[in-house]
Every structure is written in structure tokens, then in C-alpha cells.
Amino acid sequence: MIWLTWRQFRAPLLSVAAVLLVLVAALAFTWARVSDLAGSTGFTGCRAAACETAAQSFLAAVSSETAGWLYYVAIGVVLALPVLLGIFWGAPLAARELETGTYRLIFTQSVSRRRWLLVKLLIGGGAAALCTGLVSLVLTGWAAVIDEAEGNRINPLIFMARGIVPIAFAALAFVVGVTAGLLLRRTVAAMAVTLLVVAALQVAVPLVLPRLLAQPVTSVAALDLNAPFGLSVDLSTKEAHVDIDADMPDAWILSATVVTSSGAEFRARADPACLPSEDMGGFSEACRTWLAAQNLRQKVTYVPGSRFWALQWREFGVLIAVTLGLSWFALWWIRRRLT
Amino acid sequence: MTEALSAEGLTKRYGRRAALSDCSLAVPAGRVVGLVGPNGAGKSTLLQLACGLLDPTSGRIEVLGERPVSGSPRVGFVAQDTPVYAGLTVAEHLRMGAHVNPSWDAEFAERRIAQTGLDPAQRAGKLSGGQRAQLALTVAAAKQPDLLLLDEPVASLDPLARRTFLRGLMELTADRGTSVVMSSHLVADLERVCDYLIVLVASQVRVAGEVDDLLAGHHRLVGRRRDPAGLGAGIAVVEQSHTEVQSTLIVRSTAPIDDPSWQVDRLDLEDIVLAYMSESAPQWVLEGQR
Amino acid sequence: MIEFHLDARSGVAPYMQLIQQVRHALRLGVLKEGDKLPTVREVVARVAINPNTVSKAYRELEYEGLVTARPGLGTFVTRTLGGDSLAQHEPLRKDLQRWLSEARAAGLDDESIEALFLSAFRSFSEARG
Numbered sequence: 001m002i003w004l005t006w007r008q009f010r011a012p013l014l015s016v017a018a019v020l021l022v023l024v025a026a027l028a029f030t031w032a033r034v035s036d037l038a039g040s041t042g043f044t045g046c047r048a049a050a051c052e053t054a055a056q057s058f059l060a061a062v063s064s065e066t067a068g069w070l071y072y073v074a075i076g077v078v079l080a081l082p083v084l085l086g087i088f089w090g091a092p093l094a095a096r097e098l099e100t101g102t103y104r105l106i107f108t109q110s111v112s113r114r115r116w117l118l119v120k121l122l123i124g125g126g127a128a129a130l131c132t133g134l135v136s137l138v139l140t141g142w143a144a145v146i147d148e149a150e151g152n153r154i155n156p157l158i159f160m161a162r163g164i165v166p167i168a169f170a171a172l173a174f175v176v177g178v179t180a181g182l183l184l185r186r187t188v189a190a191m192a193v194t195l196l197v198v199a200a201l202q203v204a205v206p207l208v209l210p211r212l213l214a215q216p217v218t219s220v221a222a223l224d225l226n227a228p229f230g231l232s233v234d235l236s237t238k239e240a241h242v243d244i245d246a247d248m249p250d251a252w253i254l255s256a257t258v259v260t261s262s263g264a265e266f267r268a269r270a271d272p273a274c275l276p277s278e279d280m281g282g283f284s285e286a287c288r289t290w291l292a293a294q295n296l297r298q299k300v301t302y303v304p305g306s307r308f309w310a311l312q313w314r315e316f317g318v319l320i321a322v323t324l325g326l327s328w329f330a331l332w333w334i335r336r337r338l339t
Numbered sequence: 340m341t342e343a344l345s346a347e348g349l350t351k352r353y354g355r356r357a358a359l360s361d362c363s364l365a366v367p368a369g370r371v372v373g374l375v376g377p378n379g380a381g382k383s384t385l386l387q388l389a390c391g392l393l394d395p396t397s398g399r400i401e402v403l404g405e406r407p408v409s410g411s412p413r414v415g416f417v418a419q420d421t422p423v424y425a426g427l428t429v430a431e432h433l434r435m436g437a438h439v440n441p442s443w444d445a446e447f448a449e450r451r452i453a454q455t456g457l458d459p460a461q462r463a464g465k466l467s468g469g470q471r472a473q474l475a476l477t478v479a480a481a482k483q484p485d486l487l488l489l490d491e492p493v494a495s496l497d498p499l500a501r502r503t504f505l506r507g508l509m510e511l512t513a514d515r516g517t518s519v520v521m522s523s524h525l526v527a528d529l530e531r532v533c534d535y536l537i538v539l540v541a542s543q544v545r546v547a548g549e550v551d552d553l554l555a556g557h558h559r560l561v562g563r564r565r566d567p568a569g570l571g572a573g574i575a576v577v578e579q580s581h582t583e584v585q586s587t588l589i590v591r592s593t594a595p596i597d598d599p600s601w602q603v604d605r606l607d608l609e610d611i612v613l614a615y616m617s618e619s620a621p622q623w624v625l626e627g628q629r
Numbered sequence: 630m631i632e633f634h635l636d637a638r639s640g641v642a643p644y645m646q647l648i649q650q651v652r653h654a655l656r657l658g659v660l661k662e663g664d665k666l667p668t669v670r671e672v673v674a675r676v677a678i679n680p681n682t683v684s685k686a687y688r689e690l691e692y693e694g695l696v697t698a699r700p701g702l703g704t705f706v707t708r709t710l711g712g713d714s715l716a717q718h719e720p721l722r723k724d725l726q727r728w729l730s731e732a733r734a735a736g737l738d739d740e741s742i743e744a745l746f747l748s749a750f751r752s753f754s755e756a757r758g
Contacts, residue, residue, distance in 0.1 A: 007427065105478070107392060108410075109482065111410050111440075112409065370681070506674055512679070531678050531679065533679060604640075
């Protein structure tokens with residue numbers, strides 16, 4: 001059974017592996033260059049305040065080089081790989097056998113349907129996880145210094161293309177494809193459904209899962225009125241509202257609000273000095289004084305970058321659990337319902 | 340002797356449509372059994388139930404004394420249109436067979452491929468229908484099953500390929516004594532290769548028995564017009580047609596017909612099968628099955 | 630060694646066709662005492678016929694005392710048919726040919742001759758039991 005699976009699977013496996021190896025080789029060749037740039041722009045080993053400007057010049061230097069577009073290509077590949085593997089490896093696996101009638105050949109040999117599917121799932125799912133994991137982990141290492149400069153590794157979109165989450169996602173996409181093929185019995189239909197389902201998952205997972213799993217941190221600090229902020233005043237109710245942009249490196253900001261000392265969101269009848277004036281030259285000094293007197297605080301809910309690996313493992317666990325559940329369903333289906 | 344295949348009240352439904360309903364039959368072991376009947380009679384469904392590719396909706400089916408389950412080493416199956424993996428070569432099919440069957444006879448498989456003149460390096464997708472059928476039969480036979488089920492294996496073959504295939508099948512049964520159940524529309528072929536015949540019409544067994552007995556026990560009677568009711572005991576009318584002056588009967592009789600007013604003709608198996616398959620066959624002949 | 634063939638449209642059971650072919654060969658002297666019949670496997674491979682059918686025909690022939698099976702060696706002819714009567718064939722054939730030309734001279738066509746012969750043959754057989 002293992003030989004047959006390998007024989008039927010080797011062509012798609014080797015072709016995908018070849019493309020991925022080219023990408024991995026490209027990353028390996030540019031690895032040293034990215035480190036050099038980090039060193040020459042002073043980002044490596046920078047201290048406190050100097051880091052921000054060093055990071056900016058490092059990122060500017062990277063984006064003008066091969067590594068700049070390679071960064072986006074690699075992220076694109078890691079994000080697209082699960083969908084593609086689900087469509088081209090998963091969906092035809094059972095559907096093609098059912099469609100061309102060869103299932104009547106293989107299921108009447110001395111091997112049970114359940115074992116046939118189990119071996120196929122293990123080898124195919126394993127290969128999908130391995131291929132994706134290789135690219136994802138190499139990219140995570142390669143882009144570590146860029147991520148540090150950007151400070152956005154924990155951001156859901158980048159998060160999906162780093163570490164071990166893509167591995168679980170590829171395994172899930174593969175099993176989605178296999179199950180769709182089993183249920184629909186038509187290769188093209190199964191491919192289309194796999195595309196829809198996995199693409200929907202790819203949108204839904206970053207939107208929903210990290211929020212459920214992340215256990216965000218909330219910090220409250222005095223509002224710094226010297227930092228940029230926006231003041232909006234509703235002209236009919238004269239109600240004032242302060243918008244701030246929380247500036248927090250290497251963190252995923254879920255929400256940032258301005259609250260009063262009681263903890264409630266700041267909404268108050270605006271001082272006349274704060275009403276829009278005709279010269280539009282920013283806030284008047286009187287308005288600033290009034291705002292300062294309001295004793296405002298800035299409340300930020302965020303996921304710190306240090307939580308990256310903890311969150312990776314949690315999301316990995318959830319996706320793998322769903323994958324195993326779906327595999328169990330497919331194994332049950334092929335034994336009980338396919339007939 | 341255990342039965343190769345037995346069924347009682349066997350029913351298979353797809354949604355509302357019944358592919359096989361309330362079918363009961365018994366197939367003796369150690370025989371080459373022909374299964375004939377019109378399209379839609381349920382032959383294919385019956386064979387797929389017997390190899391475990393389908394599960395019955397209701398009723399009971401037993402194969403070699405056990406409930407059929409797919410993946411059994413005791414039952415070989417050659418499906419309709421003899422599916423093979425187009426991308427695999429002939430030799431790779433044998434390799435696959437060796438990997439997925441503990442009882443695989445590699446030497447037999449290679450010898451048979453050589454005998455049938457197949458090129459082991461040829462991709463199965465490029466084989467002709469006859470060659471593909473030979474490959475599928477080889478794979479099914481080399482796992483050394485006790486029962487071989489064949490679903491219209493020769494339907495799409497030209498006469499020469501058909502004859503070659505049947506020769507191979509008969510050599511197999513001569514060598515191993517494998518029980519065979521084979522569905523086909525080509526009654527002339529079945530007459531050669533089968534020693535037992537089952538006629539299945541609308542899921543029901545119309546007649547079943549040894550081919551020799553069927554041939555010896557059926558006659559065409561032609562004579563002046565009369566009521567067939569007066570034929571006497573032991574003679575059952577299978578099919579009748581009348582003109583104003585003449586009656587033509589196809590009868591099943593255990594005793595010789597000695598009424599000199601009938602012209603008695605022999606029937607070949609195809610005539611007998613057609614008589615049972617025709618609409619005018621009266622229901623009361625059904626107990627004629629053995 | 631003889632070769633078998635099957636006539637699918639004859640309505641004669643396949644095993645009976647094999648028996649008839651052996652008897653025919655014995656009668657015509659094609660097969661003689663001590664000759665070997667093809668093995669079941671050989672017949673099967675050549676004619677595409679059920680092996681049980683061949684075995685059944687051979688058993689029947691053995692029962693009639695025409696052949697005997699020697700385990701491991703094959704099936705052998707033990708006696709010929711017709712034997713002495715073979716010599717009588719030629720004069721009888723001449724008689725029949727003379728009768729046929731008389732029938733033709735009397736204006737009978739082929740079909741009438743055949744029907745007449747068959748009905749005479751049948752009533753002769755019946756009278757003899």
C-alpha cells in the first residue's frame with residue numbers, strides 16, 4: 001500500500017518539492033545579504049531610540065534589493081501553498097479513483113478501504129505538512145531580522161506565514177480536499193469546493209482564531225498629549241472624542257481607546273475652545289489645557305510579540321485537532337457510507 | 340459443499356430507485372456460473388454486493404459462507420470496463436498486486452502476462468480493451484481467490500480478444516479449481532465456458548441450473564393449434580405463441596416428449612435464455628428453478 | 630491426437646458434442662486403440678470450454694468403455710467403434726448412392742429427399758425401439 005501510494009503520488013510530490021527547493025535555495029543565498037544590511041545600517045545591536053531610524057533605513061535598504069521582493073514572494077507561497085496542496089493533492093486523491101472507476105480495482109485487493117485511506121492520508125498529509133513546514137520555517141528564520149525591524153511578526157496576516165501554523169494549515173487543507181473528493185466523487189467539483197472552503201478558512205482563521213486564543217494584555221497609561229492624536233467633535237451634539245494611534249513596537253494592537261479616570265470611554269461636551277475654528281491651525285492652547293484637565297488615560301488592548309510562539313502552538317493545536325476530526329470523519333465515511 | 344454465493348431477500352436501493360429488490364439465489368461452489376439477464380436486472384449490483392463494494396439496504400448475502408467485505412483475500416473481482424491505473428505500467432500493476440495481496444502468486448502473474456503477450460513496460464492507459472481485460476483478470480487471479488467475480492468482462496472486446504480472454508479464464512479454473520461467477524450478455528460464450536447458468540430478470544431468478552440439464556430439458560414443440568394445458572404432468576410451458584392453425588411452445592420437461600403430433604426441436608442456450616427473459620413467460624414456471 | 634471444436638448453434642450440450650466427436654473419430658478410424666486424448670487443460674486452452682464439461686465428457690466415454698484414464702499419464706482409447714463394420718461402409722455407401730440417383734430420377738429435390746430419409750429413418754428407429 002505504501003509503495004502504491006508513493007508510486008501514484010511521486011510525480012505531484014516531486015514537482016512541488018522542486019519548486020519549493022528553488023525558493024528555499026533563493027532564501028539561503030540571500031540570507032547573508034539580509035544580515036549584512038542589518039549590520040551596515042546599524043540595526044543590529046542598535047540601542048533604544050536609535051533603533052527606530054536604524055530599522056527604517058534597514059527596511060529601505062532591503063526593499064531595494066532582491067531580498068525585498070523575495071520577502072513578499074515567500075509570504076505569498078506560504079499563504080497559497082495550503083490552498084494549492086488541498087486542490088491538487090487532496091481533492092483528486094479519492095475523487096479520481098471514484099470518477100475513473102479504479103476504486104473497484106484497488107478496493108477488491110486484499111486491503112481494506114479504511115487502511116487504503118489511512119495510508120494515503122498519512123503520506124499525503126505528511127508530505128503537505130513537510131513541504132509547507134520547510135518553506136515556512138526557513139522563511140521564519142530568514143525574515144527574523146526583517147520582522148524585528150517591522151515589529152509585526154504577531155500581526156495575524158504575517159503570523160499565518162510564520163512558524164508552525166502553516167504546517168497545520170496545509171494538513172487541514174489536504175484533508176479538506178480528500179474529504180470533498182470522497183463526498184462529491186468528482187475531481188473538478190472537489191477542487192472547486194476545496195478552493196472555496198480553504199480560501200474561506202484562510203480569511204476566517206486569522207480573523208477569529210488569534211482573538212479567541214491570544215489572551216490579550218490591557219495596559220492603561222496617562223495620555224500623552226504631545227504625541228499625535230485626533231480630536232473629533234460632533235457638530236450637532238458638541239460631543240468630543242479623542243482618537244489615538246497606539247504606538248507599540250512588536251505587538252498586535254486589538255484596540256486603543258481613550259478613557260476617563262473612571263475607566264469609561266471619554267465622551268464629553270466639548271469646551272468651546274475645541275470647536276473647529278476658521279483658521280484650522282490645529283488645537284488652540286485653551287483646548288489643550290481643557291483636555292489636559294480632563295485627566296485622560298490611554299487604554300490599549302494588545303498581544304505582545306513575546307507571545308508569538310505560545311500563540312503559534314495554540315493555533316497549531318486547534319488546526320491539527322480539526323484536521324484529525326475531519327480525517328476521522330473521512331475514514332468513517334469510506335467504510336460506512338461510500339457503499 | 341458450501342455455497343459460493345447465497346442471497347435472501349437481498350435489496351439495494353439508491354434513494355428511491357431500487358437496483359436490486361428482494362433477490363434470493365444460491366450459487367454452488369466449484370462451478371463456472373453464468374449470470375444473464377436484461378440490462379437493469381441487477382446483475383452488476385449483485386456482483387458488487389458480493390465483493391463488498393456495496394452494502395445491502397436490506398436482506399442477507401453470504402459469499403463463501405461469510406458476509407462479504409471489500410478487501411477480502413478470498414474474493415477476486417474484475418469490474419465492468421476492467422478499470423486499471425492508466426498511469427501505471429503493466430509490470431507496476433503486478434508490483435501493486437504483490438504489495439496489496441499477501442497471497443499474491445508473482446510467478447503465476449508474470450507467466451500469464453508473458454502468455455498473453457503483454458509488454459510489461461507498456462502503460463496500462465495505452466492497452467487495448469482486450470489487453471486491459473487480460474491485465475485485470477491477471478491481477479484478480481494472481482491473488483489466488485477462492486471465488487472470482489467477473490462483471491461483463493468481455494462485453495467491449497472483439498471476438499478474437501474475447502476468445503483469448505475466455506481461454507485464459509478456463510485455463511485458470513482448470514489449474515486452480517476457482518469458483519467463477521460471470522455476468523454477460525453473450526450467451527453463446529457462456530454456453531461454452533459455464534457449467535451453471537442463472538437467468539436474472541427484474542431481480543428475480545427465472546431459472547437456474549446446470550447448463551447440460553437446461554439444454555437437455557428444454558424443447559421447442561411445433562404442431563397444430565391446441566391448448567397447452569393438456570400437455571400432461573412434468574411439462575412446463577416457458578413460452579408460447581399461437582397462430583390460427585399452429586402452436587409453438589417452448590417447454591421444460593424432465594421426461595422425453597413422446598406425443599408424435601408435436602415436432603420436437605432442440606434449443607440452444609440462447610433460445611432458452613431468451614424464452615425466460617421474454618415478457619410472455621408465465622409466472623408459474625418460476626418454481627422450475629433448482 | 631484429435632482436436633475438438635464446438636458448434637454453439639447446434640443445441641447439443643457441449644459435453645455431448647465432445648463425446649460425439651470422439652465417437653465419430655473412433656468410427657472413422659481417426660482414433661485407434663492406445664491413442665491418447667488431449668488433456669483437459671489442453672482442450673480448455675484450445676477451445677475455451679469449461680474444464681468440468683471436458684471431464685464430464687471423458688467420464689462418460691470411460692463409462693461407455695471407450696477410453697480409460699491412467700492417472701498422471703492421460704486418457705487413452707481402449708477400443709475402436711465400428712471395427713468390423715468399417716469394411717461394410719463402402720458397399721453400403723454404393724447402395725445409398727444408387728438409391729439417391731433413383732430418387733433424383735423420380736423428380737425429388739434435395740429437401741424432399743432429406744425429409745423422406747429422415748422420416749423413414751425415424752419410423753425405422755421407433756419400430757426397432
